[in-house]
Amino acid sequence: xxxxxxxxxxxxxxxxxxxxxxxxxxxxxxxxxxxxxxxxxxxxxxxxxxxxxxxxxxxxxxxxxxxxxxxxxxxxxxxxxxxxxxxxxxxxxxxxxxxxxxxxxxxxxxxxxxxxxxxxxxxxxxxxxxxxxxxxxxxxxxxxxxxxxxxxxxxxxxxxxxxxxxxxxxxxxxxxxxxxxxxxxxxxxxxxxxxxxxxxxxxxxxxxxxxxxxxxxxxxxxxxxxxxxxxxxxxxxxxxxxxxxxxxxxxxxxxxxxxxxxxxxxxxxxxxxxxxxxxxxxxxxxxxxxxxxxxxxxxxxxxxxxxxxxxxxxxxxxxxxxxxxxxxxxxxxxxxxxxxxxxxxxxxxxxxxxxxxxxxxxxxxxxxxxxxxxxxxxxxxxxxxxxxxxxxxxxxxxxxxxxxxxxxxxxxxxxxxxxxxxxxxxxxxxxxxxxxxxxxxxxxxxxxxxxxxxxxxxxxxxxxxxxxxxxxxxxxxxxxxxxxxxxxxxxxxxxxxxxxxxxxxxxxxxxxxxxxxxxxxxxxxxxxxxxxxxxxxxxxxxxxxxxxxxxxxxxxxxxxxxxxxxxxxxxxxxxxxxxxxxxxxxxxxxxxxxxxxxxxxxxxxxxxxxxxxxxxxxxxxxxxxxxxxxxxxxxxxxxxxxxxxxxxxxxxxxxxxxxxxxxxxxxxxxxxxxxxxxxxxxxxxxxxxxxxxxxxxxxxxxxxxxxxxxxxxxxxxxxx
Ligand code: NOJ
Ligand code: CA
Numbered sequence: 001x002x003x004x005x006x007x008x009x010x011x012x013x014x015x016x017x018x019x020x021x022x023x024x025x026x027x028x029x030x031x032x033x034x035x036x037x038x039x040x041x042x043x044x045x046x047x048x049x050x051x052x053x054x055x056x057x058x059x060x061x062x063x064x065x066x067x068x069x070x071x072x073x074x075x076x077x078x079x080x081x082x083x084x085x086x087x088x089x090x091x092x093x094x095x096x097x098x099x100x101x102x103x104x105x106x107x108x109x110x111x112x113x114x115x116x117x118x119x120x121x122x123x124x125x126x127x128x129x130x131x132x133x134x135x136x137x138x139x140x141x142x143x144x145x146x147x148x149x150x151x152x153x154x155x156x157x158x159x160x161x162x163x164x165x166x167x168x169x170x171x172x173x174x175x176x177x178x179x180x181x182x183x184x185x186x187x188x189x190x191x192x193x194x195x196x197x198x199x200x201x202x203x204x205x206x207x208x209x210x211x212x213x214x215x216x217x218x219x220x221x222x223x224x225x226x227x228x229x230x231x232x233x234x235x236x237x238x239x240x241x242x243x244x245x246x247x248x249x250x251x252x253x254x255x256x257x258x259x260x261x262x263x264x265x266x267x268x269x270x271x272x273x274x275x276x277x278x279x280x281x282x283x284x285x286x287x288x289x290x291x292x293x294x295x296x297x298x299x300x301x302x303x304x305x306x307x308x309x310x311x312x313x314x315x316x317x318x319x320x321x322x323x324x325x326x327x328x329x330x331x332x333x334x335x336x337x338x339x340x341x342x343x344x345x346x347x348x349x350x351x352x353x354x355x356x357x358x359x360x361x362x363x364x365x366x367x368x369x370x371x372x373x374x375x376x377x378x379x380x381x382x383x384x385x386x387x388x389x390x391x392x393x394x395x396x397x398x399x400x401x402x403x404x405x406x407x408x409x410x411x412x413x414x415x416x417x418x419x420x421x422x423x424x425x426x427x428x429x430x431x432x433x434x435x436x437x438x439x440x441x442x443x444x445x446x447x448x449x450x451x452x453x454x455x456x457x458x459x460x461x462x463x464x465x466x467x468x469x470x471x472x473x474x475x476x477x478x479x480x481x482x483x484x485x486x487x488x489x490x491x492x493x494x495x496x497x498x499x500x501x502x503x504x505x506x507x508x509x510x511x512x513x514x515x516x517x518x519x520x521x522x523x524x525x526x527x528x529x530x531x532x533x534x535x536x537x538x539x540x541x542x543x544x545x546x547x548x549x550x551x552x553x554x555x556x557x558x559x560x561x562x563x564x565x566x567x568x569x570x571x572x573x574x575x576x577x578x579x580x581x582x583x584x585x586x587x588x589x590x591x592x593x594x595x596x597x598x599x600x601x602x603x604x605x606x607x608x609x610x611x612x613x614x615x616x617x618x619x620x621x622x623x624x625x626x627x628x629x630x631x632x633x634x635x636x637x638x639x640x641x642x643x644x645x646x647x648x649x650x651x652x653x654x655x656x657x658x659x660x661x662x663x664x665x666x667x668x669x670x671x672x673x674x675x676x677x678x679x680x681x682x683x684x685x686x687x688x689x690x691x692x693x694x695x696x697x698x699x700x701x702x703x704x705x706x707x708x709x710x711x712x713x714x715x716x717x718x719x720x
Pocket of ligand 1: 325385433526
């Protein structure tokens with residue numbers, strides 16, 4: 001009887017599982033198909049509006065052989081051990097669960113006040129014959145795309161896993177156009193290259209030249225979020241969500257067949273990370289639309305992250321700030337205090353006895369000037385870099401022990417500045433340059449955060465310039481990613497907001513940890529003073545870097561000729577002044593810097609008004625026009641107010657924008673103040689030419705607005 005039952009069961013199972021598993025998105029736009037090949041290899045494919053966007057693609061992982069031992073203990077059999085390398089074949093499907101989820105949640109800060117998280121889910125449990133190991137694949141199909149991840153339940157036959165490589169494929173349907181940066185384990189600070197997939201190999205060398213010290217992991221290796229466009233106008237975005245305790249995923253292209261495969265960032269010993277069951281991978285995400293605006297509006301990456309783990313979020317505040325920063329970036333002043341290299345450091349050096357070079361930016365008087373400017377213009381915060389000892393010891397030297405994060409230079413009077421800022425209602429923003437010495441930072445972290453709170457700082461800009469110490473770790477390895485996460489969670493304990501530079505690019509973690517108010521993790525405005533950015537850079541970032549979370553882009557540069565600031569710096573800011581205003585709207589972030597000097601803002605005080613006025617937090621965002629590399633136009637409604645702001649940035653070719661104001665409330669009269677490029681503006685030859693005009697608008701109005709090459713426009717709209 002038992003035997004017959006077993007046979008029946010096997011028969012039934014094979015009937016159910018011989019066929020592919022299909023899942024459709026709530027509205028039916030997407031269809032996911034999962035199947036196992038004859039060899040038991042898991043594969044998936046994705047169709048959008050009945051067209052294939054991802055052809056059958058392999059799933060799975062390869063583990064290292066020497067670490068992975070599996071025990072076989074069949075009844076009555078003796079226990080055997082053998083190394084097992086693969087988690088990509090010999091699988092059978094032993095269980096499947098389907099669910100639907102529909103919930104609307106409200107982010108602490110964001111582009112919209114409500115976010116709908118609506119998907120159909122398929123959870124498959126696979127068992128590997130021979131090893132009897134279990135692996136689950138969880139698919140979530142939304143109306144804007146697909147997320148899936150691997151899950152490794154706790155089990156007798158798999159406790160530790162050392163990953164040799166993840167084997168997730170994205171098989172594309174043709175030689176699409178890609179907007180890409182080179183595969184690099186340590187930086188994303190590149191301009192984007194737009195090319196066919198087949199051209200990546202030929203263009204790789206040229207693409208890495210600006211960061212010549214870096215070597216891509218492969219001639220066809222690129223980073224995510226990767227933006228793609230098919231010849232029939234379908235936009236595809238590949239990235240990841242909820243990158244926690246795992247290595248960052250890059251993509252390696254088989255450029256004969258147009259198949260991308262995951263390529264994880266190695267750790268110091270060359271493997272790709274290790275896990276202990278129960279464990280899971282981050283989500284692999286594919287956002288797809290035939291309308292570029294829908295890629296920008298997608299909330300899938302956030303939705304695939306867990307809800308906030310911070311209960312009381314009242315201390316997390318969108319912040320507009322100025323800072324002692326651009327003067328060092330342009331080379332006008334210095335982070336360091338002296339040119340004499342102190343022989344002993346960290347508190348033991350008597351800085352009062354060394355000769356100052358006189359170019360130190362973070363002096364009490366200079367900081368007070370910024371505090372005054374912030375207070376006069378309604379800014380929330382002031383960032384000061386180069387306030388603490390260690391810079392002269394660090395430059396050019398990878399060392400474990402450079403900064404202690406608590407010892408100011410002698411000309412930076414911490415207490416005087418604290419009291420002054422307090423009296424003016426301005427918050428100080430701390431700077432922690434870690435010099436890549438992550439262990440050193442961890443050692444000091446509690447002391448440093450406590451020191452911040454004691455001195456009135458509730459936000460930190462951290463930085464990871466240079467090689468990661470311990471030696472051999474990369475900026476994006478599992479080990480280092482765990483460090484960023486540790487710093488973020490520890491900061492939350494102290495009610496500190498974090499803006500990490502040079503850290504791994506975000507993957508929507510700010511839903512879970514909303515104190516992560518921004519990251520850099522891409523080529524920011526600083527490069528405008530290091531030789532310049534491509535004019536179209538800011539039209540691509542929203543499609544790539546911003547998919548994972550906000551960027552501390554530090555816009556607002558009004559003086560484009562850097563030589564006027566520092567005669568030795570011949571850089572030119574490749575943007576018009578109106579473009580710089582628009583960035584406060586197009587580059588969504590709850591943290592926004594006005595990066596230029598007070599004296600430059602005073603020269604263009606009418607244009608500066610837009611930076612004073614623009615909101616940081618939004619009830620609604622409407623993407624009006626978008627094409628990667630060409631233009632982005634977005635309208636946003638300020639949180640809790642009827643005020644709207646619009647921003648447009650355009651690339652090398654300029655643009656003529658057509659706006660329809662139908663997003664405004666019917667029956668209401670508004671005044672729109674339009675800050676636009678003057679007719680003869682051009683980012684190279686005439687960047688500071690702008691016009692400001694006021695027009696009356698209603699929800700029936702339309703507007704045609706010309707945008708200069710590398711230009712833009714910004715509009716603020718108030719009810720009359
Ligand atoms: C690089 C950061 O991006 C920049 O903003 C900072 O000023 C320097 N590192 C120094 O920490
Ligand atoms: Ca940087």
